[in-house]
Amino acid sequence: xxxxxxxxxxxxxxxxxxxxxxxxxLVDMPDAEVVAVASRSKAPAQAFAERFGIPRAYGDWASLAxxxxxxxxxxxxxxxxxxxxxxxxxxxxxxxLCEKAFTLNAREAGELVALARGRDRFLMEAMWMYCNPxxxxxxxxxxxxxxxxxxxxxADFGLAGPFPPSHRLRDPAQGGGALLDLGVYPVSFAQLxxxxxxxxxxxxxxxxxxxDLQTGALLSFESGALASVxxxxxxxxxxxxxxxxxxxxxxVPGGFFFPEHFVLHRDGREPETFRADPASGPRTSxxxxxxxxxxxxxxxxxxxxxxxxxGTLAVMRTLDTIRERIGVRYPxxxxx
Numbered sequence: 342x343x344x345x346x347x348x349x350x351x352x353x354x355x356x357x358x359x360x361x362x363x364x365x366x367l368v369d370m371p372d373a374e375v376v377a378v379a380s381r382s383k384a385p386a387q388a389f390a391e392r393f394g395i396p397r398a399y400g401d402w403a404s405l406a407x408x409x410x411x412x413x414x415x416x417x418x419x420x421x422x423x424x425x426x427x428x429x430x431x432x433x434x435x436x437x438l439c440e441k442a443f444t445l446n447a448r449e450a451g452e453l454v455a456l457a458r459g460r461d462r463f464l465m466e467a468m469w470m471y472c473n474p475x476x477x478x479x480x481x482x483x484x485x486x487x488x489x490x491x492x493x494x495x496a497d498f499g500l501a502g503p504f505p506p507s508h509r510l511r512d513p514a515q516g517g518g519a520l521l522d523l524g525v526y527p528v529s530f531a532q533l534x535x536x537x538x539x540x541x542x543x544x545x546x547x548x549x550x551x552x553d554l555q556t557g558a559l560l561s562f563e564s565g566a567l568a569s570v571x572x573x574x575x576x577x578x579x580x581x582x583x584x585x586x587x588x589x590x591x592x593v594p595g596g597f598f599f600p601e602h603f604v605l606h607r608d609g610r611e612p613e614t615f616r617a618d619p620a621s622g623p624r625t626s627x628x629x630x631x632x633x634x635x636x637x638x639x640x641x642x643x644x645x646x647x648x649x650x651x652g653t654l655a656v657m658r659t660l661d662t663i664r665e666r667i668g669v670r671y672p673x674x675x676x677x
Contacts, residue, residue, distance in 0.1 A: 352411035360417035379405035406433030436463035442521040470598035472629040488586030496527035496582035499573030518552030524572035531568035545667035
């Protein structure tokens with residue numbers, strides 16, 4: 342792509358809630374144009390297209406993957422289908438932004454990354470937290486040593502539920518459980534600040550279907566730091582995070598991955614509150630990740646420095662190890 346103001350043409354793959362939220366933000370961006378949507382059948386795609394004024398609706402994924410008028414596809418299926426959906430789009434020559442968890446496991450993630458790199462296509466995990474300006478400010482403070490050497494990171498994400506056995510979060514075939522849907526956030530937050538852990542201990546409460554209802558993990562790092570992460574689909578948690586260093590602490594209250602503010606505590610000083618810029622939009626906005634994709638495409642980049650693929654692979658390895666420790670394995674993996 343050339344030209345800073347050239348519109349980026351998007352395709353949307355899937356028509357669920359997160360696809361609708363992302364599309365609603367996209368159609369509000371003057372440098373983005375949503376030109377096509379696809380679902381497994383025509384009716385939901387057509388209804389989605391009419392809702393958002395999208396010119397083309399496909400009843401299959403392959404047609405979207407082959408649409409040469411589409412620059413980049415946003416893959417918003419359940420993560421059990423990410424490998425197939427994103428892979429099809431990359432093979433069709435499209436760039437891809439793929440929802441989290443990136444795939445079911447690190448093997449599938451590695452296959453997508455190799456495919457994108459081999460075809461010189463842009464690929465990014467839709468880890469919107471990494472694109473949030475306030476999270477960027479927090480990371481910069483930590484990297485600059487404002488709280489000294491990081492000693493501990495704590496983060497949680499739990500929903501009260503209850504979710505019936507028929508819900509996708511309870512379905513092993515769809516990669517159900519707390520870890521991939523919710524735990525990916527605490528793990529990604531910890532690894533944003535500390536990198537990949539050297540050792541992992543984990544425990545979980547499993548459902549009758551064999552997915553995790555709640556999981557806690559302790560991640561150890563070569564630096565000597567520890568991270569405590571927790572996720573749950575059977576109990577609402579504060580969804581908060583904190584980072585403690587040798588010279589201070591940063592607390593991120595309610596909704597740590599899309600914060601309104603965080604508080605910096607330093608020894609001998611009054612607490613400092615850092616707030617999100619109101620001009621950057623609502624805290625729930627997905628525009629930051631969309632803007633990063635479009636910036637990278639215009640710059641000719643195939644990876645985002647904010648959400649690097651090696652970081653995504655590292656997170657998937659951690660999630661794999663946690664699942665190994667707690668004894669969760671998905672049906673498709675038993676055939677691999």
